[in-house]
Amino acid sequence: RRALTHARQAIGMTARAPPDGEGFDAVVVGGGAAGVLVAIRLLSGDGPPPKVAIAEPAMRLGEGAAYSTRYPFHLLNVPAGRMSAIAGQPDHFLDFLERRHGGPRERIAGSFVARGEYARYLRATLDALPARDALVHVRASATGIERDGDGWRVALSTSQSLRARAVVLAIG
Numbered sequence: 001r002r003a004l005t006h007a008r009q010a011i012g013m014t015a016r017a018p019p020d021g022e023g024f025d026a027v028v029v030g031g032g033a034a035g036v037l038v039a040i041r042l043l044s045g046d047g048p049p050p051k052v053a054i055a056e057p058a059m060r061l062g063e064g065a066a067y068s069t070r071y072p073f074h075l076l077n078v079p080a081g082r083m084s085a086i087a088g089q090p091d092h093f094l095d096f097l098e099r100r101h102g103g104p105r106e107r108i109a110g111s112f113v114a115r116g117e118y119a120r121y122l123r124a125t126l127d128a129l130p131a132r133d134a135l136v137h138v139r140a141s142a143t144g145i146e147r148d149g150d151g152w153r154v155a156l157s158t159s160q161s162l163r164a165r166a167v168v169l170a171i172g
Contacts, residue, residue, distance in 0.1 A: 018138055020160040024053045027154045027164040029142040031056025032064020035170035036122045037085055039135055044086075049131030053162055055142045055154060062122035064172055072114045081109030083118060085125050096121045138162065 028035045031054045043049050084092040097108050144155035145167055154162045
């Protein structure tokens, strides 16, 4: 069962429709690279993890326009050795690539890898977080944001809404 849960997380199948008005510490609008990087940062802190929602209609997080290509010849415009998602761990992406593909580390560090590989890395990094269960992928677009007392209400394309103490716009 755990393997099935992990497989579903890896392809973004943990998305769910939250109850209307469900509350979160933070709602991230946009689930491309920027949104996933924000979620990784929020869920990597010490102490109890915040409850985070990513509003993103796509099935898989981490792709967005930049990394959703399926063509292996669409390459990153930065060498792999400079693409870590984790502050203070500059070789984090290299470690991921080495585990997946092997090869001389120096060659990997200077290479321009496929954009889709970076999306896989972002999802794997997010899914490996101990606090991953504090994240909800809401398969919907945000259609509006308004003040709601001392927080915010994010309207969704599903005609539902989410309440949040903070909202991050990560829309590319």
